[in-house]
Every structure is written in structure tokens, then in C-alpha cells.
Amino acid sequence: MSEKRDYYEVLGVERTATSTDIRKAYKRLALKFHPDRNEGSEDASAKFKEATEAVQILSDDARRGRYDQFGHAGVEAGASSGGPDFFSHFQDLFADFFGGGGGGSGGGARARAPARGRDIRVEKQLTLEEAVLGCKRDVELVTPVECGGCAGSGAEKGTTPQTCRTCGGAGQVSTGRGFIVFSQTCPGCHGQGTIIASPCRKCDGAGWEEKLRTVMVTFPAGIDQGHRLRVAGQGMPGPRGGPAGHLYVDVGLAPHARFEREGVELITRQTIPFADAALGTSLRIALLDGSSLEVTIAAGTQPGSVVTVADHGAPNVNGRGRGALHVVVQVEVPKKLTKRAKKLLEELQLELKGGDHDHSVRTA
Ligand SMILES: [Zn+2]
Ligand SMILES: [Zn+2]
Structure with missing residues (x-):
């Protein structure tokens, strides 16, 4: 790999740029090089990562200071580039830009729709009659739904989750020795950024509970074992009001007597x-x-x-x-014969053997 480019150069800003300028510059680059818009382009993906790394450093006053003083060596020791942490970071940054607040500033080619909920897969066993003739059947699924007791916050009614004091809500803590800075998941809140002092009793602080849900599914005539039906919009609810995922029903067939x-x-x-x-x-x-x-x-x-x-x-x-x-x-073939049946069969046997039998009689 070639030498690492200067972060200011990457973002195309002056060394005196304000943090607002830096974020603006990043947003422009991110929109241009985001992997969603540049499917399969390695160059775009590399540029996107580069810009993201730059904004991570330059939008953090302490790290920017070290970078200004010592260059790349001041901020990257010990940090592997591109690990999972890196990606969760840039997703968070991205969420800042596109999620929730602010009704898009127009212009955007395609509006950032909130993510779709997860898909759910269930199996349903049908009888042969149901599969061949078609049917409507209830399919039961257990899905997590927002806890009614705490509206999803996980905190007991009347209380709210408190911002974690260890990390100030960031979910990450950095420990520095000289130039070397290690980031790790905050041990105080396990990365949540908040601490729930009195957890909701209904959900034990999880913020969600399992609910049994029934979906009526129409199975078309002729459906068979191994077929998969898609029921649109019956998967998990989308986060932040996004569209729900899909329900996939894998069809099984019960053995039939005849x-x-x-x-x-x-x-x-x-x-x-x-x-x-x-x-x-x-x-x-x-x-x-x-x-x-x-x-x-x-x-x-x-x-x-x-x-x-x-x-x-x-x-x-x-x-x-x-x-x-x-x-x-x-x-x-009959297993038990009456006397008469036996006699008749023997007669039939003789009859079926025909000439052979007559011949044997004569020679005996
Ligand atoms: Zn709850
Ligand atoms: Zn914390």
C-alpha cells in the first residue's frame, strides 16, 4: 500500500478548518463514495474508508491535536485499521447524518429511507390435502415487540436511563499512554452509553418482550415440500419507523396414509x-x-x-x-385356504399346466 494521505488533504479542507467544515466535507465525500451508491467499486470503498478515518480523527479535538503535532503516528498506534470497531464507528457517524433529525436538505438523489426490519423464517407443515388443494392457515411466530411497560427504554416507569458517567455516553473509553491510545468498549455501560438504575420489571430492562403473533397465510394449490412462501411486510418491524421485514414460510409435508x-x-x-x-x-x-x-x-x-x-x-x-x-x-396371494378353495386351486393348477400334466400321467 502507498503512503497514508494527509487527513486534511483527504477531506479537502484547510488545516484551520472548523469542525463544522470538516463534517460538511466528510458528508459530501460520504455521499459520493458511500458503498450503497458505488456497488462493487473498490476505489470508492477505499475512498469512503479513508474519508471516514479522517473525519474520525479530525472531528475529535484531542485526536486532531495529536495528529496536528505528530502526524499519523500520533493517532494510529495500536489501532488496526478497518476492524469491526472501525465499521461500527463509521456507521454511527453516518447515522448522525442521515438518521432521524432534520428533514433532508433536498437535492439528495434518493432519500435515505430508514432500514427495513429483519426477515423472519418459519416452517409450516401441511397435510397432503392442504398442499394439493390449497388452504389458508394460521402461522404462529414469536417476535420481540417493544415492551409496553417501558416503551422500549428498559427503565422502570417514571425513571429514565442515565448517561454513563464512565464514558459520558460514548459507549467507548480511550486510555492514552504517550501517543498510544487504546479504545475499548466502556466497562461501565458495556457500550450502551446509558445505565439503567431501576430496570423495567416487565422486561427486566431489555426494552422488549416476546409476543406470540398469528399470521394468516394463503398456501396456493399445488404447493410442495421445500417451497418457500414470502409474506411481505410480516417480518420484524423496521427500526425508527422503517418498513417491516418479510415473513418467509418454508413448507413441509406430513406423510399421507394412502x-x-x-x-x-x-x-x-x-x-x-x-x-x-x-x-x-x-x-x-x-x-x-x-x-x-x-x-x-x-x-x-x-x-x-x-x-x-x-x-x-x-x-x-x-x-x-x-x-x-x-x-x-x-x-x-391368499395365506389361508378353505378345503374347497384348495381343491379348486389344485384343479386350476392342473388346468393351467395343461398338456404337461397329461403327459406326465401317461409316462408314470
Ligand atoms: Zn420494559
Ligand atoms: Zn459507559
């Missing part, structure tokens, strides 16, 4: 007596929608044969077409 499913194909197994398989028969199959279907089993049907009935499977979830119903025929 049908298996492979995509839009439905499979059912039907057992028929071996005589029916030999002679041919017809089967009435109860379908998922409550209707029934007659299926013809041809004479001489073999065990494991499949009879396919088009357009009686599951619908395609996009509404186009429908799969087939496959009837797998299983043939049952």
Missing part, C-alpha cells in the same frame, strides 16, 4: 386378490378432494404394474397443468 407425492405426480398403492389380477377388475379410488375415481385393471395384470391416470395428480403451483395419478397394483 398417497405419496413426487412433484406433481401422485402415487397410490392398491392391493387386489390374485384372481382379480388374473381376471381383470375395476377399482374405486378415493381422491384427496373427496371425490372418487374408477380405475380399470386389465385381465392378466402383473404384481407391481402401474396404471397411470392423466390429470389426476397434484396441480402445478404456478396454475399451469396437473400431474398424473399412478396406481401401483399389488397382488395378494
Whole structure:
């Protein structure tokens, strides 16, 4: 990497610039080089970081003083550049500019909308009937909501969180020895900047509580295991009035007693007596929608044969077409025979063996 540029040069301000000038200069650069506006540009990202680092130092009187006196060596010893701390810092700075206060000074190409709330993902298991026919079902989610007892502050009613005395509300403390300055999370408030002397009893000071929420979700006909439905705006509420996140519902399928499913194909197994398989028969199959279907089993049907009935499977979830119903025929061999049944079978056996039997009789 090349030599570090002078912070004043980076921001394009005089060494005599006021702190207002410095912040203004930074804002201009930040708007120009912010990663959101320069997707994938490493150059912009580097410039943005450089400007952010510069404003961090120059907007802090003590650090600016050390910088003026000793240059980069006065402010950077021990501080790794670009660590997570660095980023949380610049996000805070950025929030100062764009969050909350002041109704934008116009001009801005795209207004800084408040961030969207987080998405929530839940699983919902449907029966095969519900999935194939479509349904509306309640989906329950547990989400944190602002505590009603303290309106989210975490402090007991009638009290307010106090600014931390250790860090003066910054959430960070710096310890200096010579030029070397270490920043660390404030041990007094754990980085919060405030201390809650009497925590809200309802939420134990957390500021939020868990609430069970029910969302009615429409599952379209043909939805299947592994599909994911998006319900817009039913995720977590956005911070500072931002739009809510989305709810994603991952669909699972409960096993069914009579049908298996492979995509839009439905499979059912039907057992028929071996005589029916030999002679041919017809089967009435109860379908998922409550209707029934007659299926013809041809004479001489073999065990494991499949009879396919088009357009009686599951619908395609996009509404186009429908799969087939496959009837797998299983043939049952009787395990117990009456005397008469046995005799008849033996006769049948002889009959089926035909000429072979006559021949063996003659030669015996
Ligand atoms: Zn509370
Ligand atoms: Zn503190």
C-alpha cells in the first residue's frame, strides 16, 4: 500500500478548518463514495474508508491535536485499521447524518429511507390435502415487540436511563499512554452509553418482550415440500419507523396414509386378490378432494404394474397443468385356504399346466 494521505488533504479542507467544515466535507465525500451508491467499486470503498478515518480523527479535538503535532503516528498506534470497531464507528457517524433529525436538505438523489426490519423464517407443515388443494392457515411466530411497560427504554416507569458517567455516553473509553491510545468498549455501560438504575420489571430492562403473533397465510394449490412462501411486510418491524421485514414460510409435508407425492405426480398403492389380477377388475379410488375415481385393471395384470391416470395428480403451483395419478397394483396371494378353495386351486393348477400334466400321467 502507498503512503497514508494527509487527513486534511483527504477531506479537502484547510488545516484551520472548523469542525463544522470538516463534517460538511466528510458528508459530501460520504455521499459520493458511500458503498450503497458505488456497488462493487473498490476505489470508492477505499475512498469512503479513508474519508471516514479522517473525519474520525479530525472531528475529535484531542485526536486532531495529536495528529496536528505528530502526524499519523500520533493517532494510529495500536489501532488496526478497518476492524469491526472501525465499521461500527463509521456507521454511527453516518447515522448522525442521515438518521432521524432534520428533514433532508433536498437535492439528495434518493432519500435515505430508514432500514427495513429483519426477515423472519418459519416452517409450516401441511397435510397432503392442504398442499394439493390449497388452504389458508394460521402461522404462529414469536417476535420481540417493544415492551409496553417501558416503551422500549428498559427503565422502570417514571425513571429514565442515565448517561454513563464512565464514558459520558460514548459507549467507548480511550486510555492514552504517550501517543498510544487504546479504545475499548466502556466497562461501565458495556457500550450502551446509558445505565439503567431501576430496570423495567416487565422486561427486566431489555426494552422488549416476546409476543406470540398469528399470521394468516394463503398456501396456493399445488404447493410442495421445500417451497418457500414470502409474506411481505410480516417480518420484524423496521427500526425508527422503517418498513417491516418479510415473513418467509418454508413448507413441509406430513406423510399421507394412502398417497405419496413426487412433484406433481401422485402415487397410490392398491392391493387386489390374485384372481382379480388374473381376471381383470375395476377399482374405486378415493381422491384427496373427496371425490372418487374408477380405475380399470386389465385381465392378466402383473404384481407391481402401474396404471397411470392423466390429470389426476397434484396441480402445478404456478396454475399451469396437473400431474398424473399412478396406481401401483399389488397382488395378494391368499395365506389361508378353505378345503374347497384348495381343491379348486389344485384343479386350476392342473388346468393351467395343461398338456404337461397329461403327459406326465401317461409316462408314470
Ligand atoms: Zn420494559
Ligand atoms: Zn459507559
